[in-house]
Amino acid sequence: xxxxxxxVSEQMRDGYKSHARGFKSAxxxxxxxxxxxxxxxxxxxxxAIPAARAISRxxxxxxxxxxxxxxxxxxALLRLQDEEGGRQKRARLSLPVDLRARFGGRIMRNCxxxxxxxxxxxxxALPMPELCGKLHNYIRSATRPDELAGRCRASYLxxxxxxxxxxxxxxxxxxxGCGGSTMTFSSLGVVSLPEPMRAHVRAIEAAFSPKCGSxxxxxxxxxxxxxxxxLTRSIAEPKLERHLEALFSSEGMDFTILQE
Numbered sequence: 481x482x483x484x485x486x487x488v489s490e491q492m493r494d495g496y497k498s499h500a501r502g503f504k505s506a507x508x509x510x511x512x513x514x515x516x517x518x519x520x521x522x523x524x525x526x527x528a529i530p531a532a533r534a535i536s537r538x539x540x541x542x543x544x545x546x547x548x549x550x551x552x553x554x555x556a557l558l559r560l561q562d563e564e565g566g567r568q569k570r571a572r573l574s575l576p577v578d579l580r581a582r583f584g585g586r587i588m589r590n591c592x593x594x595x596x597x598x599x600x601x602x603x604x605a606l607p608m609p610e611l612c613g614k615l616h617n618y619i620r621s622a623t624r625p626d627e628l629a630g631r632c633r634a635s636y637l638x639x640x641x642x643x644x645x646x647x648x649x650x651x652x653x654x655x656x657g658c659g660g661s662t663m664t665f666s667s668l669g670v671v672s673l674p675e676p677m678r679a680h681v682r683a684i685e686a687a688f689s690p691k692c693g694s695x696x697x698x699x700x701x702x703x704x705x706x707x708x709x710x711l712t713r714s715i716a717e718p719k720l721e722r723h724l725e726a727l728f729s730s731e732g733m734d735f736t737i738l739q740e
Contacts, residue, residue, distance in 0.1 A: 483674055486586040495591030496636040499583045503637075504630025512572040512598065513561045513662045515695050517715030524687050525721050526738040529707045533734055543612035546667040547597075547619060549700055549709070550575065551611040552731070554599040556723040557662055561601070563723075572598035574661040574691075577623055579632070593631055595622035596661055608731070663694045668701035687712045696720055708738075 538548035550573055557571035576592045585591070597615045621627070638651045666688055673681055683703060687710045690697040695715040701708060711721060728735045 483676075486588075490586055491588040493585070493587050493589070494636070495579055495583075495585060495587040495589060496632045496639070498585065498587075499579055499629055500633035500636050501629035502626060503633050504627055505634050506631065510660075511569050512660055513557060513569040514693065515557075515560070515662065515715070515719060516564075517695055517717055517719065519714060520716035522689060522712055522714050523718075524713075524739060525711045525718065526685060527709045527711075527725075527728070528736045528738050529709065529728075529733055531702045531705050531707045533732070534702075534707050537731055537733065538612075541609045541612040543616050545702075545707070546575075546669075546700075547612055547615045549667065550597050550615050550619075550665060551599075551608065552724065552727050553663070553665055553698060554597070554615070555604060555611065556720055556727055558599060558601055558604040559723045560719055562604070568601040570598045570600050572596050572661045574664040574694075575619070576664070576666055577628065579628065582623070582625065582628060593628055593635075594661075595619060661694060663696040663698065664688065664691060666697070666699045668699065670702045673703075683708065685710055690714045 534545050534548070538545045541548055541551075543551070553573060554571040561568060561571065573596065574594045575597055576594055579585075579591045579593065580587060595618075597618050599611060599614065603611065603614070635652055639648065641648055641651060643651070666686070668686060671684055681703070683706065684701060685708050686699045686701055688697045688699055690712060695713055697712045699710045699712075711724070713720070725735070725737075
């Protein structure tokens, strides 16, 4: 009741074809830090943060909440890498961009492109406003409508190549810019519930399994006055959690651990 259902034809449309304009391929990015660890069943850590506090801290750093959280994650990753020693590489996130929100449309098929904000090891000592500014400039450039539309066309054309499936898959992944990141960060923004549902939903959590070779993933969403950030790991030791929690404390983020 009160929910509009799009026509099936609209739900099944190929979003990459619909939004394709021009032609742009994914940029080469170089190597990224890889978190090592013993494989283990997936575990999650859920942090509840007052949304007003997250917004306030983001504004203080001239950033969006997504950019601010991305900066905290990258900084936590760089601190973990420094703790572990070895060759120092950049901390890079895979940040999925929902093309439905960017171009309009109610497609139910996969319709997203990844962008890759990152910080270099030598940048770990920079003030938070500078870190946020670097990620802000990258994300703003990478998510320009013409950039996303051009990458839609590249991925659509790659998918239509008359090649064996394995080779075609590799080309499509290259066009989409897949792989080569330390972890995935899915920022789902503010959830808006239809009026008939609001009295019945107290909280929403979302978690995504880590990708192969990236034993952590992170998801953030806000409902009402609460931001919930969920870390999912597929290694036994909680390596990243303690660094992220230390940053929350130093940044004055009044977080509560709901699950670990």
